[in-house]
Amino acid sequence: MLRTRVRAGPIAGLVMSVLFALVLTSVQVADHYVRSWAPQMGRAAAVSVRVPYGPRVVRDRDTGRSELHYEHQRIVVPRGTVLQPGSDSHWTAFSYDKRHRPPETPRLVAVFAIFFTLTMGLTAYLRRFGHQRLRLLRVQAGLLAAMGLLAALSKALLLFTALSEFWLPIAAVPLWIATSFDRRTAFVVTVVLAFAVASFLDFDLIFLCVLLARGMAATLLYLDRKRSRQMILAGALAGISAVALYVAIMVTFEGTFDWRADLSQQMGSQLIACFGGGLSAGLLSALLRAPASRLLGHVPRERLLDLSDLEQPLLMQLAHEAPGTFEHSRAMANLAEQAASAIGADALLTRVGAYYHDIGKSTQPKYFVENLSPDERSPHDELDPDVSADAIMAHVVLGTKILREGGVPEPVTEFAYTHHGTQLVEYFWTKCQQAGNPKGLDASAFRYPGMRPQTRETAIVMLVDSIEAASRTIDPPEREAFETMIQRIVFTKLKDGQLDDCGLGMNELNVIVNRMADALVNMHHHRIKYQWQAKRAQEFGVPSTAVSDDPRHTAERERPGSQSTEPPAAELPPVEPVPASAPALEVGVASVAPGDVSASLLQPPPATTRSVSGPPGPARADESPPPRAESGARPALSLGEKKTSSAS
Incomplete structure (x- = not known):
């Protein structure tokens, strides 16, 4: 039994969506279940504690009341930092983290529902509108695996480094998709992945906007998809786009933005992080292009060039x-x-x-x-x-x-x-x-x-x-x-x-x-007959197949002084005339429902009195010959081949 590739159906999409949503939910809340990672005043933080920028709703578990808080800056307490009770930023980070431990059941269900809905939308899009190869089960599973791995890497960077969240290189996956398949699918993947990673910081709005802009810009600006170095250029240009968007949003929210103060923080600078995240995505996608292509079921160009070697x-x-x-x-x-x-x-x-x-x-x-x-x-x-x-x-x-x-x-x-x-x-x-x-x-x-x-x-x-x-x-x-x-x-x-x-x-x-x-x-162009060929044909009484009936070639042969300087070609064997009784393969135009084909294909081929036939014999046995013409159809076109009963 021939094993062929399996296409993903609705059931497969449902199963993959459930599994992917479970993985992302686990990645998001895993650190909140590890007690040793919980921050404590007077002790060094086991993992980095982050408080997102902007408005957020804070709910008191004891009273059940909710309050609106607004943070005018991003707070990051790096891993290994001793939490001081007198520090406002440390106390804010401690309070923020404490409210999330352990996650409440309704919150877990809501997070799972968000991830499940996003993934179901993605798989449905791939089945109906995606690239043909993206409809295969193996390719869809590889795509979700790549997205899951990058999401897990992003979570690890947030927990174990003090880098700004804008350094996360999530635009790498859209670049891989644009390389292997098409840009439209890369846009959809950007949206799903940006929402998934932004959920790690309570759906930080500015963070989400920057991730979306950077992923889409990288996909659009990736012009020459045959060369890996173009990925790096696309990532750098996407980083510049993210910087411009970040400044515009901050001016909109705060009314001003001190870019000098931001750049003075060096590795803590948000502007540097916005650009660096795009550049790092381009570098990562270029370095891991080959393994990513294998994961996505795509053959890299270098491998195809190797396979095209006739040796x-x-x-x-x-x-x-x-x-x-x-x-x-x-x-x-x-x-x-x-x-x-x-x-x-x-x-x-x-x-x-x-x-x-x-x-x-x-x-x-x-x-x-x-x-x-x-x-x-x-x-x-x-x-x-x-x-x-x-x-x-x-x-x-x-x-x-x-x-x-x-x-x-x-x-x-x-x-x-x-x-x-x-x-x-x-x-x-x-x-x-x-x-x-x-x-x-x-x-x-x-x-x-x-x-x-x-x-x-x-x-x-x-x-x-x-x-x-x-x-x-x-x-x-x-x-x-x-x-x-x-x-x-x-x-x-x-x-x-x-x-x-x-x-x-x-x-x-x-x-x-x-x-x-x-x-x-x-491919079947005419060539001019050499004088020695015409003489040879007259000696044997056989027409030469090298003769061209094209008037341009005839004029060229008859032009005084026209003599080819090319060496004479090998003598061609005589061609036997086709018997009048040679059977021709009759071919009729298949019936196609109106609107199924374009006007140029719908019109029947023009009638001709020219003989278009080959030597007698059956059609290729490994090909299904076209249907026979119905009664009253125009003269059939002969597509016969060499006389043999074997298949080609």
């Missing part, structure tokens, strides 16, 4: 055992990278995924047509259709196993078990039905055992896998023919539901269609 053992194995598949994967990688770049997806991850998606074919390469020599007999000629289908589908499971055993990150391994989704191996299913289906098999026995693409990157590789193979049959290689073929493939995937979970919008599909058509035209 990687797995890629060398594929090139040696299945050279046809290897060349197909390389061509796919170029196309897929362009498509991903056009819609703002992770282009490097898409390229690497295209390299490794068919690694399973290296175990049984002869079952796939691209690895057979022209005169080599296909092993499928001797097999029953269901056995052939099993052999074809096995490359998905075997490829996933090879990649996992080889230590390839799961986001790259995901391409192996999603590039065919749950498509039907229609060629062998049809062959089974034509034989009378003697074993009484169901169509499900001919469906791939993987899962549908869950991200834009894996969906692009699924589309390009079919597009690159079909593009080899288009002759002449003109844009109109390429665009028609690409639209048919996209319609087929849409109709089969293979793109339902990937997050690709119709606007993005339209961009992909146009970019792929342009890329294929550029």
